[in-house]
Amino acid sequence: MCGVEPLTSLTPDQRAAVLALADAAADADGVAPLNEEARLQLDRDGALHWLALQDDVVVGYAQWQPGNATGQLVVHPDHRRTGHGTSLFAGLTADVAEPAVWAFGDLHGAQRFAASAGMVPGRGLHIMERTLEETAPRDTPEGITLRPFTDADAEAFLAVNAAAFADHPEQGHFSADDLAIRQGEPWWDPEGLILAEDAEGVVGFHWTKRHDDRTGEVYVLGVHPRGGGRGLGGVLLDAGLAHLAAGGNTRVILYVDAGNTPAVALYERSGFRIVHTDTLYRPAAEE
Ligand SMILES: CC(C)(COP(=O)(O)OP(=O)(O)OC[C@H]1O[C@@H](n2cnc3c(N)ncnc32)[C@H](O)[C@@H]1OP(=O)(O)O)[C@@H](O)C(=O)NCCC(=O)NCCS
Structure with missing residues (x-):
């Protein structure tokens, strides 16, 4: 015991x-x-x-x-x-x-x-999946360029991540140490962390993760609030999916909070379907 x-x-x-x-x-x-x-x-x-x-x-x-x-x-x-x-x-x-x-x-x-x-279901996390056969890149909005991450972008990347996930219980606290640990993992690939830049600097990113030859992941997709409403999420999503497809992946998965309706809708429009849902159980509130 x-x-x-x-x-x-x-x-x-x-x-x-x-x-x-x-x-x-x-x-x-x-x-x-x-x-x-x-x-x-x-x-x-x-x-x-x-x-x-x-x-x-x-x-x-x-x-x-x-x-x-x-x-x-x-x-x-x-x-x-x-x-x-x-x-x-x-x-x-x-x-x-x-x-x-x-x-x-x-x-x-x-x-x-x-x-x-004595626990009850709380937060839900969807695991979504789609195949990668048909990935047509979208036009990049005016004034936006897409490019891969370099080490000089670490600070800007962390700042955009913190702003994009300000209300998120885990991703909002992603630190320089957390980034360094991922950079030491075998799957780390700076080409797979695609940044969107506007005149003010980094405004969004799509971090992809290759699990194996078949499966890739939308690891983190984030857009700074100042870049919202320009379709950047969809553009970054497609750019990352195209990157995974170019590397041979035929299936892609992602994790998204069940309560994040705009993100779930973006992924559903892109052809992702919910495979299963993780549940965070918490103690039942005292009456
Ligand atoms: C969930 C899990 C941790 C339970 O471990 P466990 O050692 O079997 O749990 P216990 O023996 O202490 O079970 C306590 C009670 O929970 C309930 N319970 C546990 N597993 C159950 C099952 N498969 N079906 C029905 N009741 C179950 C029963 O009331 C049980 O009491 P009883 O055996 O006297 O009837 C185990 O099944 C597991 O590792 N699952 C995969 C990981 C996971 O889902 N973890 C999240 C837990 S919230």
């Missing part, structure tokens, strides 16, 4: 055990239980970790990300319904006042578990 005290870092063996556990759950459930940020947090300072052990083997894991005020929780498929999830959640609740937890794919088991833990 897990100790109630959280760990502030993991040993390499613990990290490997958590990744193996997450892979086993992904195979069984058809959806990964830990997202990119949680995987990155396994070997960085800042997150809290709880391990559930059975015969000294890691059979469950919970992580809390203070910066995002969200947690993630997974139990090995062969060790479910024996109280490990409850014990991990008790660990979270002991240290965190509002223990909101992501349920990726909002699986039936997660829904039942969340209900039994």
Whole structure:
């Protein structure tokens, strides 16, 4: 069973055990239980970790990300319904006042578990997908140029990101360190981070991510409020899709807040369809 005290870092063996556990759950459930940020947090300072052990083997894991005020929780498929999830959640609740937890794919088991833990559905995150067969680039609006990111653009890029996502719980806090970490990832490609510039400088961007030969991602698409209303979102979207298609991708996915109606509408017009929805469960409000 897990100790109630959280760990502030993991040993390499613990990290490997958590990744193996997450892979086993992904195979069984058809959806990964830990997202990119949680995987990155396994070997960085800042997150809290709880391990559930059975015969000294890691059979469950919970992580809390203070910066995002969200947690993630997974139990090995062969060790479910024996109280490990409850014990991990008790660990979270002991240290965190509002223990909101992501349920990726909002699986039936997660829904039942969340209900039994006294949690209710909160924010939703859609995963959308389309094929890349027909990508016709649009005309770039007057006074706008598109070009790839260079290291000299980091500050301007971060400023536009912060303005575009001022109300977004995670993306609005994306920092120079967060950018540097992505630049160290194998998929980093400055050509895949397309900037839109007007007379005042960078005004928008489409950051694409190539997962493998088949699948690409609209990783982040952002337009500064001063550039709104000129169709820049659609222009940047198409430029990024054309980049992914030129590199051989035939399928593209993206994550978007279910409540972000204008963005969901933009993606639907471009042919994206919702594949599934992640749900952030939060404690039910006290009556
Ligand atoms: C959700 C998850 C963490 C539950 O872990 P677990 O160790 O099986 O949970 P517990 O054994 O503590 O279950 C506690 C209660 O939740 C409910 N529950 C859990 N899984 C359930 C399922 N598949 N069907 C119905 N009820 C379920 C039951 O009421 C259960 O009590 P019971 O077994 O006495 O009936 C696990 O299924 C998992 O890893 N899922 C994939 C990752 C995920 O979705 N995480 C998000 C959680 S919000």
